[in-house]
Each structure stands twice: as C-alpha cells, then as structure tokens.
Amino acid sequence: MAIVELKNINKDYYLGTTVVHALKNINLTIEKGSFSAIVGPSGSGKTTLLNIIGCIDKSNSGSVQIHGNQIDSLTDNQLTELRLFNIGFIFQSFHLIPVLNVLENIEFPLLLMNKYSKKEIRMKALDMMEAVQITDQKNHRPPELSGGQRQRVAIARALVTNPEIVLADEPTANLDSETGSVILTLMKNLNKTRKTTFLFSTHDPEILKYADSSITIRDGQIDAN
Amino acid sequence: MPIELKIAWRNLFRHKGKSLVIGLILCLGTFIMTIGNGVINGLNTGLQENIVNNFSGDLVLVSDKQIEKTVLASMTGHTLKPITNYSELKPKILTISSIDKILPAGAGYVWVLNENGNPLDQYLLGVDIESYSKFFNNNLIIEKGSLLKKDQRGVLVSTRMRDWYFDFTDSWTVPINTPFDITTAPEKVQKNGTSLQIKNSIVYMGLSSKNASLDILTDVIGIVKFKELNSILGFYCIVDMSSFRECMGYFESSNNTVYISKKNKNLMTSDLESIDTLFNDSFETINESTTEIKNDLTKIKNIAPSPLTEELGTYNIIFVKLKKDLNLHKTITKINTLLKEKKIPLQAISWNEAIGMFGQIAMLMKGALFLFVLFIFIVAIIIIMNTLSMATMERIPEIGMMRAIGTKKRFIQTMFLAETGLLSFVFGGLGILIGSITIIGCRLLNLSTTHEMLQILYGGDTFSPSLDLISVSLCVLQLGLIVCLSSIYPIYLARKISPLDSVLRS
Numbered sequence: 001m002a003i004v005e006l007k008n009i010n011k012d013y014y015l016g017t018t019v020v021h022a023l024k025n026i027n028l029t030i031e032k033g034s035f036s037a038i039v040g041p042s043g044s045g046k047t048t049l050l051n052i053i054g055c056i057d058k059s060n061s062g063s064v065q066i067h068g069n070q071i072d073s074l075t076d077n078q079l080t081e082l083r084l085f086n087i088g089f090i091f092q093s094f095h096l097i098p099v100l101n102v103l104e105n106i107e108f109p110l111l112l113m114n115k116y117s118k119k120e121i122r123m124k125a126l127d128m129m130e131a132v133q134i135t136d137q138k139n140h141r142p143p144e145l146s147g148g149q150r151q152r153v154a155i156a157r158a159l160v161t162n163p164e165i166v167l168a169d170e171p172t173a174n175l176d177s178e179t180g181s182v183i184l185t186l187m188k189n190l191n192k193t194r195k196t197t198f199l200f201s202t203h204d205p206e207i208l209k210y211a212d213s214s215i216t217i218r219d220g221q222i223d224a225n
Numbered sequence: 226m227p228i229e230l231k232i233a234w235r236n237l238f239r240h241k242g243k244s245l246v247i248g249l250i251l252c253l254g255t256f257i258m259t260i261g262n263g264v265i266n267g268l269n270t271g272l273q274e275n276i277v278n279n280f281s282g283d284l285v286l287v288s289d290k291q292i293e294k295t296v297l298a299s300m301t302g303h304t305l306k307p308i309t310n311y312s313e314l315k316p317k318i319l320t321i322s323s324i325d326k327i328l329p330a331g332a333g334y335v336w337v338l339n340e341n342g343n344p345l346d347q348y349l350l351g352v353d354i355e356s357y358s359k360f361f362n363n364n365l366i367i368e369k370g371s372l373l374k375k376d377q378r379g380v381l382v383s384t385r386m387r388d389w390y391f392d393f394t395d396s397w398t399v400p401i402n403t404p405f406d407i408t409t410a411p412e413k414v415q416k417n418g419t420s421l422q423i424k425n426s427i428v429y430m431g432l433s434s435k436n437a438s439l440d441i442l443t444d445v446i447g448i449v450k451f452k453e454l455n456s457i458l459g460f461y462c463i464v465d466m467s468s469f470r471e472c473m474g475y476f477e478s479s480n481n482t483v484y485i486s487k488k489n490k491n492l493m494t495s496d497l498e499s500i501d502t503l504f505n506d507s508f509e510t511i512n513e514s515t516t517e518i519k520n521d522l523t524k525i526k527n528i529a530p531s532p533l534t535e536e537l538g539t540y541n542i543i544f545v546k547l548k549k550d551l552n553l554h555k556t557i558t559k560i561n562t563l564l565k566e567k568k569i570p571l572q573a574i575s576w577n578e579a580i581g582m583f584g585q586i587a588m589l590m591k592g593a594l595f596l597f598v599l600f601i602f603i604v605a606i607i608i609i610m611n612t613l614s615m616a617t618m619e620r621i622p623e624i625g626m627m628r629a630i631g632t633k634k635r636f637i638q639t640m641f642l643a644e645t646g647l648l649s650f651v652f653g654g655l656g657i658l659i660g661s662i663t664i665i666g667c668r669l670l671n672l673s674t675t676h677e678m679l680q681i682l683y684g685g686d687t688f689s690p691s692l693d694l695i696s697v698s699l700c701v702l703q704l705g706l707i708v709c710l711s712s713i714y715p716i717y718l719a720r721k722i723s724p725l726d727s728v729l730r731s
C-alpha cells in the first residue's frame with residue numbers, strides 16, 4: 001500500500017532572472033513500512049523532494065498524495081495538522097528546542113496534538129526514550145548532549161506521535177561514522193518493530209546498505225528505482 | 226504551566242542580554258509614565274481641592290443671560306450680568322436638594338488708578354467677609370492689618386497684588402492705621418529708600434458692560450494671602466459688597482427711588498466742575514432757601530444712609546457648595562434643569578469652567594505632560610518592537626522547526642505574546658513600583674513653590690503627585706498597550722516564518 005504518491009512533480013527556484021529546475025517530472029511511490037533512501041550528490045534535489053513529501057514546500061506542478069490526502073488543496077492549518085499527525089521529521093542539524101529538556105522535547109509534539117492526557121503523554125515519551133536509549137539524559141537540555149544523543153532525541157520526537165512516515169534529511173551528516181551507523185541501526189530497528197515507514201536522504205553510499213530500497217536522484221531527476 | 230509559557234519563560238533566560246535591554250526600557254518607560262500620571266493626577270485633585278475649597282465652590286450660579294462661561298477669570302474683562310433679586314431667589318435655590326450652601330458675591334474686572342497714569346488691571350471680589358470666611362473655611366491668612374469687620378468698607382489686598390502694585394507704581398501698600406516698618410519690608414522695597422511711597426488706600430474703577438465706569442477710593446484694611454494657590458488666586462482682591470456695587474455701578478440696597486422736581490434734577494446732573502456751565506444761560510441758580518429744594522434734599526438724606534438687609538442689593542455670582550460625593554457634571558445638568566423648571570433665571574457653571582484661564586493653563590500643562598508621556602510611550606514601543614523583531618529574525622530556524630513538526634501559527638503568536646507579557650509583568654511592574662515609591666517620596670519631601678506656573682503644575686503650593694486606583698489602572702493599561710503594539714510587528718514576522726525557512730537557513 002502506497003503511503004506517498006508523487007505524480008509529475010516539478011519544482012523551480014528563481015534566483016533573480018535565473019530559473020533553477022530543482023525537480024523535473026518526478027514520479028514516485030513509497031510503500032508503507034518501507035525503509036527507503038534517496039541518494040544523490042549535493043544539489044541534486046534530495047532535500048527539495050523530502051520537503052515536498054513532508055508538506056514543507058509546494059511543487060510548481062504535479063500532484064502529491066500523503067496517506068490518501070491530496071495535499072495541493074490543503075490550507076496552511078490543515079498542512080500543519082497533517083505534519084503533526086502523519087509525518088515525523090529528523091533534521092540533519094537535529095533542531096531540538098534548546099530551552100526544553102530531553103523529556104520535554106519528546107513530549108512537545110504530543111502536547112500540540114491535544115489528544116492525550118498528561119499521564120499518557122508522559123508514558124509515551126518515557127517509552128520512546130527507552131526505545132532510543134536516552135533515558136539517562138531525560139533531564140538534560142540539548143546543548144548538554146552529544147550529536148548522537150541529540151539525534152536519538154530527534155528520532156524519539158519524530159516517532160512519539162506514531163506517524164505514518166518519518167522523513168530524515170541526511171540524519172547522519174553531522175555525526176561520526178560510528179555514531180551514524182548506530183543511529184541508522186536504531187532507525188532500522190524501529191522500522192521493523194513499529195512498522196513505521198522511513199524515507200531518508202543521504203549522499204553517503206555506505207549508508208545505502210541499511211535501506212530496503214533506494215531512489216537515486218541527479219539534477220532533479222530520478223535515475224533508477 | 227502551559228508549554229507556550231514554559232518556552233517563553235525559559236527563552237527569556239536563554240536570551241538574557243536582550244531580555245534585560247527590553248526589560249530596562251519597559252521599566253524606565255513605565256517609571257516615567259507612572260510619574261507623569263501621578264503628576265497629572267496630583268494636578269487634577271490638587272487644583273480641584275484647592276480651588277473648590279478656597280475660591281470657587283463646586284459650581285457657581287450666574288444670570289441665565291450670561292453668555293461667557295469663564296466668569297471668574299475672563300481675560301476679556303467682560304462684566305457679569307447682574308443678579309438683581311437674590312433675596313427672592315435664595316429660598317428657591319435652597320430647595321434644590323443637591324445644594325449644601327450658597328454665598329452671593331460680586332466678581333468683576335477693575336482698573337487700579339494711580340498717579341503715573343497707567344492703570345493696572347485686576348479682579349475684584351465683593352463679599353460679606355464674615356459669610357465668605359465661613360463659606361471657604363477661613364481661606365485667608367492675614368499678613369498685615371485685619372479682615373473687614375461687619376459693615377466696614379474697605380479692601381483686603383492680596384500679597385500678590387501688593388507686589389504687583391509695587392512693581393508698577395513704586396508704592397508699597399500698607400493697611401490703614403498700621404505702622405510701616407521698612408526693616409521688615411522685602412529687600413526690593415528697602416532698596417527703594419526715600420522714593421518709596423506708602424499707600425493706605427486704592428482707587429478702583431469698575432469696568433461696566435457699557436464701559437461707563439465709576440471709581441471708588443477704598444481704604445486698605447488688610448494684606449492677605451490665600452491659604453493655597455496664592456500666586457494664582459491672588460489676582461483677586463476682596464472688598465466689601467457695598468464698595469463693589471458702587472465700583473461696578475450696581476444698585477445698593479439703600480438705593481431707592483426718590484422723586485424730585487425737574488428743576489432740581491437738572492441742577493443735580495449739571496457738570497459743576499466746568500466753570501463755563503455756571504455762566505451758561507440755561508443754568509438754574511441755586512436758591513437754598515426755596516422750600517422745594519429743601520424738601521428734596523431731606524428726602525435724599527433720609528433714604529441714602531439707611532442700610533437695608535445686605536441681600537436686597539445686586540450681586541452677579543453665587544458660589545455653591547454641593548453635598549458630598551455627588552458627580553459634578555451630572556449634578557450641574559440636574560441643577561440647570563431644575564433652575565429652568567422652577568423658573569429661576571440662573572445657570573450653573575462648573576468650577577473648572579468658571580476659573581477660565583487657570584483651567585486652560587492647567588489643561589495645557591496636562592496636555593504637555595500627556596504628550597510627554599505619549600512620547601515616552603511611542604519611543605518605548607519603537608525600541609521594544611525593533612529589539613523583538615531582531616530577536617525574531619535570529620530565531621527563524623527554531624521557529625521554522627517548530628512549525629515543521631506541527632506547531633500552528635497561533636502557538637507561535639501566543640509564545641511571543643507570553644514572552645513580552647512576562648517581561649512587561651516583571652519589569653513594567655517594577656517600573657510602576659519604583660514610580661509609586663518615588664511619588665510617595667516626592668510627597669514626603671514637601672517641595673513647595675510660590676511660582677504661579679509651578680503652583681498650577683503642582684495643583685497647589687506643594688508638589689503632591691498622587692496615584693489613585695484609576696491612575697495605577699491607567700499605568701497598567703498603558704503597559705498593556707505597549708506590549709500589544711510593540712509585539713504586533715514581531716508577531717507578524719514570526720507568523721510568516723515557514724518550515725522551509727528553517728530548512729533553508731540550516
């Protein structure tokens with residue numbers, strides 16, 4: 001079952017009078033429960049593609065369907081809700097809220113959902129902390145954590161809402177190779193145990209061995225599937 | 226604690242430098258605004274208390290034909306329309322339940338005639354001094370001489386006017402039968418030495434509505450000063466009612482109609498000071514032996530000195546004190562309606578309208594103070610808005626990330642408002658507190674002045690800024706407005722931040 005379906009996606013950026021074709025006629029389907037990678041050199045359009053799938057950016061033409069929702073016609077608030085309830089994000093530079101501690105950072109999206117009681121939120125967050133093995137640091141704030149620990153918190157935050165898909169933009173780019181491989185192993189395990197769909201971008205061919213499938217992108221076009 | 230507040234609170238500590246800068250601006254702004262509001266409030270209450278208690282009462286009643294409302298300090302010198310039947314009106318006025326007590330008087334603009342030919346102008350108040358002192362709770366302090374006694378004629382010159390006479394005529398006013406000791410006189414008087422003239426009487430010339438005028442020579446009975454606001458209220462000197470009426474050309478209680486023959490009338494109205502008239506053909510010679518003239522003179526003599534009750538004469542203003550705790554403007558409207566209903570030919574004017582130019586100067590001062598407070602208010606808004614906008618731009622990645630993971634614009638808006646609100650609560654509250662303590666300190670210092678403009682600003686002789694519940698609420702409201710207005714643009718910027726901005730910045 002397809003969780004993401006892109007049809008004829010084009011995305012152009014305008015730099016003064018110059019038009020940059022970031023994505024050209026992209027057609028893509030991501031299956032539920034998959035662990036897929038988008039591979040390509042820098043500037044190939046990986047991040048743009050992830051942004052469009054994550055409802056962070058809009059395409060110039062074509063249609064995007066996430067979990068059965070046609071996103072082109074959604075309002076800003078509806079897109080925000082879609083991101084909150086259906087999509088988890090893991091950023092290259094972690095992007096944790098610096099003034100909240102580890103536990104509070106993980107609880108944050110659950111609080112925004114306005115769906116669970118305080119007790120439920122705390123339980124879910126603690127479970128997730130255990131899953132990413134960061135329980136000992138629950139009262140630490142992001143600046144007090146290492147890169148690997150921060151990315152674990154980011155993964156926990158992305159997964160705590162139990163989203164349909166988790167998008168990770170170069171999740172290991174700011175980590176050393178050993179920590180990177182630990183993080184990817186963790187993501188892979190979560191994909192297996194929780195059946196969460198993962199789509200991550202990378203330009204490191206070493207990381208590809210963790211992916212079930214890969215999408216190579218070059219100059220805004222998909223090379224092979 | 227809601228998560229928005231928690232993030233806002235911690236963000237303040239995270240950006241300590243910026244928080245402190247904005248906080249100090251807020252603290253200083255609210256401090257100045259509190260002081261400004263305190264001075265305006267002190268000016269209002271001080272002026273009201275001192276003028277109402279010392280000078281005008283809560284309101285004045287004047288003839289309903291009176292057009293100009295600044296009846297107690299008109300710059301134009303227009304005379305007030307006379308109230309000729311006070312004795313008939315008095316019982317009717319006292320039936321109005323909101324009125325506590327009344328005092329009839331005469332107020333007018335006069336010239337002080339002097340030897341150098343340039344008349345000085347001033348205000349004159351004609352009263353029965355006993356009733357006046359009772360009505361205004363002994364508002365006069367005797368500096369030299371005494372107050373007027375019952376039925377005594379004369380003037381109580383204010384220290385303000387005594388100084389003014391001296392400045393313009395080099396004559397020093399001293400009460401009659403009071404020895405003058407130059408060693409106790411002010412330095413400027415002592416400097417005048419031998420050329421100094423001592424005056425015990427003053428010639429006032431009333432300015433009537435037709436500009437025809439009468440002049441009276443009045444003995445100075447006392448030199449007095451008003452307990453409060455002497456530099457302002459001292460433009461008035463106080464005379465007995467009979468002298469005032471004579472001066473303004475009003476009928477006295479003793480003015481009764483005497484019918485005399487046409488021949489004698491011509492004789493009495495002839496200009497005897499002109500020598501030519503005496504040799505004029507038309508002039509009728511006086512023959513005192515004639516019975517007719519003797520009879521007429523007897524008639525006049527019999528009537529002229531008979532003092533009927535004081536209240537039978539003409540007045541032009543009635544001071545009114547209301548019963549306590551009444552809303553002045555509502556009561557005036559009510560009294561005016563009742564006056565019309567009862568067919569009393571009078572109108573009620575509030576004290577602040579009646580005092581005219583003093584009120585206008587006070588209004589100007591209040592306006593200037595208000596503009597100053599407004600200026601501080603705007604400057605605070607601009608500085609805070611600018612600092613907050615810069616802080617917002619620096620936080621684009623953080624806000625964009627929050628938007629990416631599902632934070633709605635409303636959450637960002639609440640978070641920003643909470644940050645500014647918390648800062649305002651702490652630092653603005655501190656500013657109001659320091660301002661209030663400063664105001665209490667100023668009152669304790671008991672700073673006094675004799676300068677007339679400062680007396681208006683102080684609302685009395687001493688600087689007494691005050692804060693009541695309304696002024697404090699006003700400070701809080703102004704603070705709230707600063708928070709809201711200075712947050713509008715930064716919030717607009719923050720709401721515009723998209724998740725994509727965060728990704729692009731990264």
